[in-house]
Amino acid sequence: RIQLGTWQLSVIGTYSFAYANAVLFAHQADGTPLKELYADFYQRAHDDADPGRSVSFEFEDEYKRFAAEKINGRWVKYGVWHVYKTLPLFLNDGLRQPLDALGLLPAGDQPNLSDLVLSRDLGKLRAFVEGHPQQAVLLFLGTGFWLLVYAGALYGVWRAWRTGGPEARFMALLLIFLILYYAALSSGPVGQPRYRLPMTPWLFVLAAYGVARRGKTS
Numbered sequence: 001r002i003q004l005g006t007w008q009l010s011v012i013g014t015y016s017f018a019y020a021n022a023v024l025f026a027h028q029a030d031g032t033p034l035k036e037l038y039a040d041f042y043q044r045a046h047d048d049a050d051p052g053r054s055v056s057f058e059f060e061d062e063y064k065r066f067a068a069e070k071i072n073g074r075w076v077k078y079g080v081w082h083v084y085k086t087l088p089l090f091l092n093d094g095l096r097q098p099l100d101a102l103g104l105l106p107a108g109d110q111p112n113l114s115d116l117v118l119s120r121d122l123g124k125l126r127a128f129v130e131g132h133p134q135q136a137v138l139l140f141l142g143t144g145f146w147l148l149v150y151a152g153a154l155y156g157v158w159r160a161w162r163t164g165g166p167e168a169r170f171m172a173l174l175l176i177f178l179i180l181y182y183a184a185l186s187s188g189p190v191g192q193p194r195y196r197l198p199m200t201p202w203l204f205v206l207a208a209y210g211v212a213r214r215g216k217t218s
Helices: 013-030 036-044 051-055 057-071 075-091 096-101 113-119 122-131 134-163 166-187 191-214
Strands: none
Touching: 013 036, 013 051, 013 057, 013 075, 036 122, 075 134, 075 166, 075 191, 096 134, 122 134, 134 166, 134 191, 166 191
16 A cells, blocks of 8 residues: 555456446447447557556556546446346356357357346347257256355355354354455456356355254254
8 A cells, every 4th residue: 555555456456347347337328339438448548559557557547537437427327237237247157158168069149148137138038048059058057056056155144143153143244245245346247257256165155054054053
């Protein structure tokens, strides 16, 4: 903090907020073409001249100004959009990306699930299921698995609160805070399953605790 004037260890958080969050919100809310938004961003980031400097602390304030301009005071609307766009972080199966990268899945565009929810266009989702059955099966299997993990984690929190001691309650609250931090603040509404990795161990810990405490009292 004394040397760099910021509490962050890297400016990548501010960079990502401007590059992903603010740009995608402006595209969704205002209809501004992504090409135009990214051209504006890259010009401010000097990414075309020196990509390495784009994540330098010298541009942190510029990224904050850029994000504030694109959100344009619509923080409530942005907050609702942020929640919608964060849902895939929890529900994305995480199975298709590595198989697609290895060429084991048929080529084809995959719909942005959060965009479908925002636009309420279920027709595109139905077309995806009918046109890409292998990918659809992986999506539903992976999403179903994660829903079970989340249900187990919630049960673990409930068991910690009902039958655990002060230490168990404190640990449950701490893990909930970490999960919310990773999902809402650290990663943002990106929806990539890789951003789920930091909170995955804590989800498993809570779910395992719930199973271990089942039928027991403090």
